Amino acid sequence: MRNVAVIFRREMAGYFATPLAYVFVVIFLVMMSVFTFYVGNFFARGQADLQPFFTWHPWLYLFLVPALGMRLWAEERKSGTIELLLTLPVSMLEAALGKFLAAWCMIGLALTLTSPIWISVNVLGQPDNGVILASYLGSLLMAGAYLAVCSCISATTRNQVIAFVLSVAACFAFLLAGFPLVLDFFRAWVPQLVLEGIKTLSFLAHFEAIIKGVIDFRDVVFFLSFIAFWLYAGAWLIDRKKAD
Amino acid sequence: MTAMIDVQGLRKEFGHFTAVNDISFSVEPGQVLGFLGPNGAGKSTTMKMLTGFLTPTAGRIHICGIDVAAKPVQAKKKIGYLPEGAPLYAEMTPASFLSFIGDVRGLKGADKKKRIEQIVEQVQLQDVWKQPIETLSKGYKRRVGLAQAILHDPEVLVLDEPTDGLDPNQKFEVRQLVQQMASDKAIIISTHILEEVDAVCNQAMIIARGRILANGTPKELLALSQFSGAYSILITSSLQSTVSASLQALPEVASIEAAPEGDELFRTTAFPAPDVKLHEVVSGLVHAHGWPALEIRRESGRLDDVFRQLTTEVGQGGAHA
Structure with missing residues (x-):
């Protein structure tokens, strides 16, 4: 665990040594506001809740999270530092976890900085703060799930653009896994049992359950095990394919 | 261990x-x-x-x-x-x-x-x-x-x-x-x-x-270098053919190589036959003829020569390797 903390600190320092952290946070906040206030009609609805805010999270993450996740391993491959990192006395999983947690923390930071909207809604009315807290938690978990997928895809290439495009596509598929758009694609050639399995992977279904204010243990477990799976898959892939 | x-x-x-x-x-x-x-x-x-x-x-x-x-x-x-x-x-x-x-x-x-x-x-x-x-x-x-x-x-x-x-x-x-x-x-x-x-x-x-x-x-x-054990004589160009011929005639010398050095000088290198030391033979020859040699040098092996020799052999032998 000590090594995870060391990698985590280096990654975090890396985000703030470049404009990356600032650009990401600012764009994150601007996009969130635009969608909440203009598209979501936050004020016109006249209700003291953050529904118009959270509704857009799955869609905004579709682009924002791959933008952050694409560099995780692709950049290390491109610059050759992967050889440096993986010949240090650090296990593959420690490296993957440290990197993931740092990027997740960046998203968490950006999400924390949206708190003025929570304060406003409390000034303007009496919202159910339990629901809001649950929604924040759900949003962070979902972002982690996106990020884990991106991390795994980033591990397969040295080209960040490829990592980004593939990550967006993969995240989109997971987002809508329970919907006809994705299910129809599989229906023709996978057995019913697998189809049911795919249905349960839908981020949107799990997220919407959480933002209704019901933190179901199963939804939390779903996101956490999803993250664990993709992190492990990424670590395994790098272990198999380090040279190029 | x-x-x-x-x-x-x-x-x-x-x-x-x-x-x-x-x-x-x-x-x-x-x-x-x-x-x-x-x-x-x-x-x-x-x-x-x-x-x-x-x-x-x-x-x-x-x-x-x-x-x-x-x-x-x-x-x-x-x-x-x-x-x-x-x-x-x-x-x-x-x-x-x-x-x-x-x-x-x-x-x-x-x-x-x-x-x-x-x-x-x-x-x-x-x-x-x-x-x-x-x-x-x-x-x-x-x-x-x-x-x-x-x-x-x-x-x-x-x-x-x-x-x-x-x-x-x-x-x-x-x-x-x-x-x-x-x-x-x-x-x-x-x-x-x-x-x-x-x-x-x-x-x-x-x-x-x-x-x-x-x-x-x-x-x-x-x-391993072919230059290992070889001797060379540096002498004016006019004497070059005599020196080469005399060296070549020695039974201890397997082959020679001659190359000009500058405008007026020539270096003749003699490679020894297997298991032969050339130092006495070469210096004896120079003294016997009274050649005005500017330098008699023992060539040490050259690593680049060994390197090329070994690595290009593999290249040629690669087909049946």
């Missing part, structure tokens, strides 16, 4: 391509082993396997008695490694980068601070200590890479082309650094600069197409 690096039957295949083909060797403390070979010979691939970055297709590697495949993290603790091209985190400064390496290597507090100060002194990074690595010159980047490799005072040091792309002064400094550390460590250096082997290595290995072609001290490798 006293060897710090022990490699047995190492092999690496990429698809159908065999990059490293059954390599075995060992390195003991105090030895500096030079990997010599043309580009693509398998030097870097071997080093990547030694340091646990690549997994061998077959064979065993022990670092200080630790099996790299079974306990990679423990083995990596013993090794300092400078990868080819010295990759570094570009956005970090030497200060933050070496602090990170210190953390990963388990150095703490005052100990870490002292060790970093020592290294900075040793590789002279004071001037660029707080500058982002991406803004540094190639020489400074290489020094940061070296500092990173030796920070934890490793027992085994693996340096992949440590002087590549450096200017002559920087090369000299790096070689000095390696020599300073050589006494108690096992060091492997890869290079395609042959002078480097003479300068720092006490053991050398010529590799081509993934195989070891020669392994020995630099002296032993030099003895």
